[in-house]
Structure formats: C-alpha cells, structure tokens
Amino acid sequence: MANRKHHRVAILGTTHHLGLVAILFVLYLMYVPTAKKSFDENDVTLPWITLNVIRISNWFREYWWSVLPVVVSLSITQFMILLKVDNRSNRVRLKLAWVVCIEMLLALIGFATLTAIELARP
Helix, strand or coil: CHHHHHHHHHHHHHHHHHHHHHHHHHHHHHHHHHHHHHHHHCCCCCCHHHHHHHHHHHHHHHHHHHHHHHHHHHHHHHHHHHHHCCCCHHHHHHHHHHHHHHHHHHHHHHHHHHHHHHHHCC
16 A cells, blocks of 8 residues: 555656646747747847747757657656655655655746746737
8 A cells, every 4th residue: 555655656746747847848839939929020129038938949849859758768767766765754855855846947947938928028
C-alpha cells in the first residue's frame, strides 16, 4: 500500500509538470504568434521584453521538435527522483519542495510571457 502511494506522488507530480509545460507550448506556439500578428497589423512599437518573447516563440515554432526529447528526459528524471525519495518526514518535505519549485518556475515563465504580450497591447 505504501509503495502504491509512493508511486502516485511521483506520477502526479510529473504529470502536473507536463501539463504546465504543455500550457507553455500552447502559449508560445499559438497565443504569441496571434498577438504578434495583431501587433503587426496595428503597427505597434513593442517593448524589448515583448520582442524577446516573440523571438523565443519564433524559435519554438522552428525547433519545437528539439525541445520534446529534453522535456521527456527531464520528466523521466523527475519521476525517478520523486520515486527514489522515500516517505520519511524529512524527505516528504524535500519531495514537496522539488515539486513546488518547478511549478513556481513554470508559472513564472508563463506569467512573464503573458505580461510581456499584454504590456504591448494598445
């Protein structure tokens, strides 16, 4: 029973992060190009942060296939790390810190991207 619970935490943490990465992919592959088209049509002068987000989006559109193996490798690594950390009280905190730190990083990237795009809207 404890082993099942241990696996569940590793699976949930990893799939949650994959979901956040998928949201970032949609953001960079669909939302940013649509906003760029709108900016181009309205001849808007863009701040440097928005220009950098558009550059990153263009890179993702060109090389999305090269990011997939990295995401898969990092997901497998994360799953193995979460699986190896046992459920003793100290290590539960370590596991929680690992999951929360990655979630905060992914959320910060998404927030910065959305802020950069919305900042440039007329």
